[in-house]
Every structure is written in C-alpha cells, then in structure tokens.
Amino acid sequence: MFTADQINEAISWRHDFHRHPEIGFEETRTSAIIADLLEGWGWTVHRGIAKTGVIAKLGEGPGIGIRADIDALPILEAGKSDHCSTYPGKMHACGHDGHTAMLLMAAQQIAKLDLGGRSVTLIFQPAEENEGGGRHMVQEGVFDRFPCEAIFAIHNWPALAPGHFVARDDRMMAAIGIFEIVLRGRGGHAAMPEQSSGVLTAAGRLIPMLQEVPARRISPLETGVISVTTIHGGTAFNICPDEVKLTGSARWFSKEVGEVLQTAMEEITKAVAVAHDCTAEVNFISDYPPTINTPEHAATARRVAEEMGLCVTNPDPSMASEDFSFMLERQPGAYIWLGAGREGKNPGLHAADYDFNDDVLATGAEFWVRLVQDSLK
Template sequence: MFDSDHISQAVAWRHDLHRHPELGFQETRTSAMIAELLTGWGWQVHRGLAQTGVVATLGAGGPVVGLRADIDALPIEEATGLDYASVHPGKMHACGHDGHTAMLLLAARQIAAEGVQNGTVRLIFQPAEENDGGARVMIEDGLFREFPCDSVFGIHNWPGLAPGRLVARDDKMMAAFAIFEITVEGKGGHAAMPEQSDGVVAAAARIAAAAQELPARRLSPLDPGVISVTQIHTGSAWNVCPDQAAIRGTARWFSPEAGDILETRLGELVQGVAASQGCRATMDYQRRYPATTNSPAQAALARRIGEEMGLELPQAEPSMASEDFAFMLNECPGAYIWLGAAREGANPGLHSALFDFNDDVLPVGAEYWVRLVRQALA
C-alpha cells in the first residue's frame, strides 16, 4: 500500500518527534509539524482545541469517522542512547505517541491521495494523554460539537503483543484511575523518647500497607481493583520523629461500584489508622479517567479489518492501566485497539526510560487506518 519512500519519510517524522518530545499542553512544535503536513496534503486543518490539539477534516456528509492519535511525551530522562534520542533533558517519548502520530500521518497522506467520496474523515491529534486528560479538555472545548463523529477509533502500540497481533475487546479495555495524596500530621519529637511524640511514621507505614491490601478485602474477586502506594515522604534526620508525612499513589478499577468502594474505604482506613496513632489525616482523592470501554459494533469492525490484513486476534484480558481515550468513547461509539509492537530481544515496556517505538509497525498501523476508513465509510 505504501512505497518505500513514504515509509522512510514516516520513520523520519517519528524520529524527529522522538528527538523533540513535548509534555502535555506544550506540544507546540509537534502540532505545527502535524498541521503543516496535513495542510500540504489538502486536509482542512483546525488548531487550538485543548491549546495544542489538531483536528483535520476531509470529505463531506455522513457517515463521519474519527481517528485519534496522542501526541504528548513523558517527564522521563531517556536512557536509550539512540542517535535520535531526546534533546530535551527530562522529557522523552516513552509510550510511543511519536509512533502513533507518524502512523496516522502516513495514513492521512494515503487517504488524501485516494480521496474521500462517501462521507467524512476526521483526524484528531490529541495533546496531554499522560495524566492531564487532554481528551476531556478537547471535548470541553467543543471537539464533538464542532466536529461531530459517528464513530471514533484509537490505536496504541502494545509491546506485550508480538507484531502481527491485534486486540479489540467488545467491552472493557483499560481501567479507570484516580490519584491520591494523604497527609498525616501529629506531634514530633526526639527519636529516643517516642512516647512523647505521635506516631506519624507508624501511621504512614500502616496506611501504606493496609491501603494496598484493601481491594482484596473489600472488592469481589470478580470485580477487579488496585491500590498502589508509590511515594512516602517524611522525616529529615536519624534522630527526629517527624510531625508530618505524605503518602501518594493511585487506584484503578472498572465498575463504578468498585470505584466508589475504593474511595470510601480508603478514606475510612486513613482516618482510623491515623487516629490509632494519635494523629490527624486528610486525603485529596482525584478521579482522573473513566474506564476505557469499547462499543461492540465498532470493536467487531476493528477485528474484521485485522482479519482481512492477516493479523492474529488473540484473546486478551483488559489492562489495569488507563487511557483518556475513555472520554471520547463516553461521547461517541468507537473502539480502542492494541497493535502488537514487541521487539526481538530486549523489549522495554511502556514508560521505560529504555523504550523506543518499533518502526516496523508503522506501515502496518497506517494500512490499518486506511482500511478502517474505507470500511467505515462504505
């Protein structure tokens, strides 16, 4: 479907994006590059949704299919040693969004060359997927009001799957998630006389341990949930009992009932443990993304295209990781798709400082997008 020159250009775009990563809502160079290329191929381009988002349209009338790629990087110090490694300290494309962008651009070029005769295609280049909910902000800024879609699709490279494999479940793909920060406060003092202090460190340690056990005791084994404590900050000296501790982490779940239980029970646990040590505690609990849930009809279409391309369709369980494409799926029928992208030999996972998108899957993903457009508009 693509000649070697076009594939080479897509790899060059990907490497350029990898070399110049930008964090959420700061993707000015990235969005400018996307807009320039799309305009040159004849797409009608709109910029500015969620600050740095780009929406491009080709065709007229219905049906209308939306294809989404995320464009932001992560606050990670790259350790790959690649000749196209990040030139921005503390920032890197460690999740493959550079590949997602290049893949959709390669498809956009082909779609423009073929023309869109029986409907409309919208390309959605979304900022700030990592933690900041760029999809939600694009929607609040009028994404589906100004650029309505009958269906919307997203692809994510998946290092846990071999190339040539694809997963599009009929229902849950990714978990909902929240972040929390718990502050424990009490009287500090000399470490040699702990009876004269409150048990701030003891309370923090017990909260951290008990919180991670909470899903197993409060949720049905058939209704998954996870609480992970990822940070504990307290103390400044060997011989001082501190007067404050901070505990941070994340919660994951699928059903709304499980989400409510985790939040409620964690709050009760925090207050009870803190009180048992003579301390006070507060909790800031923020629900960030809902569960990513596919529409069965669109998931079936996604699998059918995979079959036509000769891709394997293994059975796969949903992931407890999260994805803000969930906000788009809550507004519009669609499907989120995992595309196998494992590397031979060392195969660093997503969000690793050693991760690098597998360029071999660029033409596979781009062909998939082109075929999806043809069928969705048939």
C-alpha cells in the same frame, strides 16, 4: 500499500518527533509540523484545539474519527539511538511519536481517496499523559464541531508481538483515581518517642492495609487495585517527624468498585491515624474513567484487521488508564492495541530506554486506511 520511500519518510517523521519531545500542552513544534503536513495534502486543518491539538477534516457528511496522541513524558531518556531526545528530562517513552507518524502516513494516503459524500476527521490530541487532553477536547465541544459516527484510536503494545491486534468488545483500560494522604501529629526527639505522635508508624501500617483493600472489600469476580507509590516524611535520624505524606493511585472498572475503594481508603486511614495519635487528611480525585469499547465498532476493527492478515487476540484488559476514555464516553468507538514488541530486549511503556518499534508503522497506517475504506461502503 506503502512504498519503501513512504515508509522511510514516516520513520523520519517519527525520529524527528522523538528527538524533540514535548510534554502535555507544550506540543507547539509537534502540532505545527502535523498541521503543515496535513494542509499540504489537502486536509482542512484546525489548529489550537485544546491548546495545542490539531484536527483535520476531509470531505463532508457523516464519517469516522481517528485519534492519535502527540505528547511525551517527563522522563530522562536512557536509550542510545541516534534519534534520542535532545530535550533533557523529556522523552517519547510511550510511543506517541509512533502513533502520530502512523496516522500522518495514513492521512497522506487517505487524502487520495474518493470519499463519496462521507468524511474523515483526524484528531491529534495533546496531553494524554496525566493532563487529560482528551477531556479538554470533549469539554471544548470537539464532537459538536466535528461530528463523528464513531471514534477510533491505536496504542502500540510491546507486550504483544508485531502482527497481533486487540480490540475487545468492552473493557480495555481501567479508570484511575489519584490520592494524597497527609498524616499529622506531634514531632519530637527520637530518643523520647512517647512524647511524639507516631506518624511514620501510622504510615508504615497504613500502606499494606490500603493495598489489601481490594482483596477484602470487593468481590473476587470484580477488579480493583490500590497502589501506594510515594512516601515523604522526616528530616533526620534523630527526629520524629510531625508529618508524613503518601500518594498513589486506585484503579477499577465499575463505578461501584471505585466508590468502595475510595470509601474504604478514607475509613481505614482515619482509623489508623486515631490509633497512632495523629490526624489524617485524605484527598482523592477520580481522574480518568474506564476505557470501554462499543462491541459493534470493536467488531469492525477486528474484521478489518483479519482482512489484513493480522492475528486478532482477546487478552485480559489492562489496569492502566487512558484518556481516550473521555471520547468513548461521548462517542461510540474502539480503542485498539497493536503488537509492537521487539525480539531480545523489549522495554515496556514508560521505561527510560523504551523506543517505538518502527517495524509496525506501516501496519498501523495500513489499518487506518483500510478502516476508512471500510467506512465508505
């Protein structure tokens, strides 16, 4: 479907995006390149959607939407390739540069199709990492302005070998809640701990108790996790601090489990604080909902993949989170994992030495073209 020259061109786009990573809502250079290319191929382009997003439409009437995320992460790259990040402290550690390049590659081919009274909408979304660009797009009424019968997205998946494809009928990615716990009490001299509150001791006991909550508060047939990931407190070896801060995240699929995790966290934290003569403040924010595919559209994606000769598998869902979930709450559709592992050293997503596998660019682009063709039938 694609010539060697077309593949090399897509690789050059990907490498350029990788050299110039832009984090959430700062993707001005990235979105300008995307918009200019699409306009050159005949797409009707809308810029500045959700601040730095781009939406392109081809044709009229009903049709499908395809989303690619375009933002990078605030990570100092440790890779040694000739296309490493030129922006210190920022890198494409999740493959959004590849997602963007494969959708552009497909867009160039889709522009040559006869859509026969139907349409295709491409959504180049900013700020997937942490900032919820998908939520912003939905809140801005993207699907009112650009109606789609169904919406699809691909994420590269280094845990699967190239040629493997996943589109589960329901659960794909978990919901996430972000929490901050602040323990406060009296500080004092380390030689006289009885004159101080035990905020550090409380923190030390609280961490395993919180991470044990899913095992004791929810059914083993359900899924949930609490991870404490940072602890900040104290200034010197001989001072008992008066404040300690813990942060982390909780993950779940069902709304009921999320509510149990939050309630248990608040109850246990306050009880531990009282036992150690201090107070506790718990701030819990439910951030992204779970990413749930509609069976009909997941089945369509699998059928198209099988027609391409891809190996369609059905592994367990991931407890990681994804803001495409906001779009799937609003529209039917499917989120897809495309195998992108490397032989030998194979860094995972968000690793400082991760680099998107260019060998799967053509596979992803071909899938998008075939999916569009299937939607025209």
